Amino acid sequence: MQSKLGQLLESLRAFWVQESHVRQALPLVVPLATLAAWFIFGEIGLLICAFLLPLPFLAFSPFSESSKRRGRSETDGLTGLLTSTGLEHKMQDKMATLEHDGRVTACFSIKIDNFARLRENHGDQAAEDVLRNVANRLKSALRSDDMVARSGDAAFVVALAPVAYFDVESGIQMATRFQTALEEPVPLQMASIYVSVSVGFCLSSRLSRPTATALIQASEMAMNEAQLTGASNIRAYSTDMGRKVISRRKTQSEAARTLQRDQIRAWFQPQVSTDTGLVTGFEALARWEHPERGILAPIQFLDVLQQTGQMSQLADLMLRQSLGALRAWDDAGYSVPVVGVNFAGEELRSPTLVERIQWELDRTELLPARLGIEVLESVVAGAPDDMVVRNLEAISALGCSVDLDDFGTGHASISSIRRLPVKRIKIDRSFVTNVDRDQEQQRMIAAIVTMAERLGLETLAEGVENSAEHAMLAQLGCSHVQGYGIARPMPFHETLKWMAAHQEKIGPALQIGNKPS
Ligand code: C2E
Ligand code: CA
Numbered sequence: 001m002q003s004k005l006g007q008l009l010e011s012l013r014a015f016w017v018q019e020s021h022v023r024q025a026l027p028l029v030v031p032l033a034t035l036a037a038w039f040i041f042g043e044i045g046l047l048i049c050a051f052l053l054p055l056p057f058l059a060f061s062p063f064s065e066s067s068k069r070r071g072r073s074e075t076d077g078l079t080g081l082l083t084s085t086g087l088e089h090k091m092q093d094k095m096a097t098l099e100h101d102g103r104v105t106a107c108f109s110i111k112i113d114n115f116a117r118l119r120e121n122h123g124d125q126a127a128e129d130v131l132r133n134v135a136n137r138l139k140s141a142l143r144s145d146d147m148v149a150r151s152g153d154a155a156f157v158v159a160l161a162p163v164a165y166f167d168v169e170s171g172i173q174m175a176t177r178f179q180t181a182l183e184e185p186v187p188l189q190m191a192s193i194y195v196s197v198s199v200g201f202c203l204s205s206r207l208s209r210p211t212a213t214a215l216i217q218a219s220e221m222a223m224n225e226a227q228l229t230g231a232s233n234i235r236a237y238s239t240d241m242g243r244k245v246i247s248r249r250k251t252q253s254e255a256a257r258t259l260q261r262d263q264i265r266a267w268f269q270p271q272v273s274t275d276t277g278l279v280t281g282f283e284a285l286a287r288w289e290h291p292e293r294g295i296l297a298p299i300q301f302l303d304v305l306q307q308t309g310q311m312s313q314l315a316d317l318m319l320r321q322s323l324g325a326l327r328a329w330d331d332a333g334y335s336v337p338v339v340g341v342n343f344a345g346e347e348l349r350s351p352t353l354v355e356r357i358q359w360e361l362d363r364t365e366l367l368p369a370r371l372g373i374e375v376l377e378s379v380v381a382g383a384p385d386d387m388v389v390r391n392l393e394a395i396s397a398l399g400c401s402v403d404l405d406d407f408g409t410g411h412a413s414i415s416s417i418r419r420l421p422v423k424r425i426k427i428d429r430s431f432v433t434n435v436d437r438d439q440e441q442q443r444m445i446a447a448i449v450t451m452a453e454r455l456g457l458e459t460l461a462e463g464v465e466n467s468a469e470h471a472m473l474a475q476l477g478c479s480h481v482q483g484y485g486i487a488r489p490m491p492f493h494e495t496l497k498w499m500a501a502h503q504e505k506i507g508p509a510l511q512i513g514n515k516p517s
């Protein structure tokens with residue numbers, strides 16, 4: 001009964017929206033019809049007409065949902081695009097007639113990956129320029145009857161004009177087209193900025209009741225899924241996404257409280273010398289040891305810690321556990337020269353960072369040279385702010401080493417690297433994968449190693465997954481390697497067993513002077 005009434009109202013709304021001449025004629029029709037009713041049926045007719053005729057106005061226009069939204073801002077001041085309210089309002093009319101016309105539409109939700117980091121690294125002005133640039137490119141990638149809105153700080157929504165046929169394959173093609181257009185470098189005054197975007201989309205045919213709001217929300221849900229699996233991804237909406245989102249929200253609200261519960265631990269991944277095979281260090285990587293869901297990787301909780309302002313607690317915890325591990329390796333008689341700890345951009349800006357590091361080193365009575373600080377290349381790209389430079393200089397003056405992480409993805413200029421006290425670059429996994437078979441990869445690694453040598457920097461290749469890659473990296477002159485091919489990150493207690501087995505393995509090789517593969 002309720003759905004019949006809903007259908008009737010929907011058909012009336014469609015008729016109302018579609019037949020605009022009826023709407024325009026109403027101001028004339030209402031008084032004439034009222035007079036006629038009075039003339040024919042007397043006062044009863046007059047009363048009925050006077051009450052019934054204004055109803056379509058009440059139902060569909062002045063107090064309807066879409067016109068309530070008209071009160072809110074419909075244009076975004078920065079990009080000149082519609083806001084999501086404006087878009088929903090404009091979509092409403094088209095959505096109402098979709099079924100009637102036998103056509104489909106699709107919504108695409110597009111978000112710039114790591115925009116907060118981009119703003120942090122390049123400043124507000126550059127971030128705004130990027131947004132304007134992306135908005136213009138998006139407009140150019142669309143047909144004139146498609147619509148686009150800015151729906152959040154770095155998020156956009158595209159609604160396609162209804163068409164007779166549009167399937168998931170067409171959606172993926174279109175999403176790829178958006179990515180190609182938006183991922184071109186954005187030229188700014190000082191440097192080019194590289195952005196990647198994640199895209200989620202939903203076809204109207206996927207929803208049982210495809211209203212504008214539902215379609216936009218479904219595409220946003222798909223985009224959030226896309227971003228969870230890494231940058232520059234595409235996802236189509238599916239009905240089980242809603243359930244996943246609920247379970248993830250639970251995880252996130254727990255994550256905000258988890259540091260206090262002591263469930264986040266440092267796991268360790270070894271780094272070895274390509275020359276001797278000896279362990280030259282361990283990198284500390286955060287893991288949430290969840291009592292029910294098992295071991296969770298940083299991608300599942302770092303964002304929440306960041307949003308809830310807990311990154312400095314995480315850094316303290318990782319620092320304490322890493323230095324504790326060093327002490328324990330020393331006590332067990334294993335030689336681990338350095339432990340590397342990751343520091344996020346905002347942490348490197350903390351005015352108390354150096355003091356906290358010094359205090360932890362004093363407490364554990366370890367030499368500062370035993371601690372390495374891993375800094376993302378993107379943090380120091382362009383013009384790193386003064387606080388970051390000062391902190392890194394002070395950390396290096398203490399005697400700790402600085403590694404430039406994910407090298408090759410952050411577009412740091414040679415001059416910004418030279419300005420900083422970097423000791424080693426960690427070549428990103430994207431250059432390492434298949435390096436044994438792919439000549440282009442070999443050329444890239446050779447170029448990076450040559451540059452590093454000229455600058456007096458050591459190199460470490462990340463993400464080395466097998467012995468063929470390991471051997472090729474050694475040949476290309478890369479001095480350290482790290483990756484699943486050597487060992488996966490492991491909890492502290494497993495490192496002791498692993499060290500024993502590793503020493504056993506390389507012992508004989510070292511004695512006869514061979515390089516391990
Ligand atoms: P990262 O610093 O680049 O760390 C290396 C990542 O690559 C780790 O992912 C590691 O598990 C993974 N990995 C290592 N070898 C291989 C391999 O051979 N193949 C593949 N496919 N992956 C490999 P994980 O632990 O998920 O960490 C992801 C990122 O989270 C880290 O990237 C780092 O940026 C961040 N992170 C981890 N722990 C911390 C922390 O304590 N503080 C901060 N600020 N960031 C952290
Ligand atoms: Ca790292």
Ligand code: CA
Nearest residue numbers: 405406426462
């Ligand atoms: Ca890395």
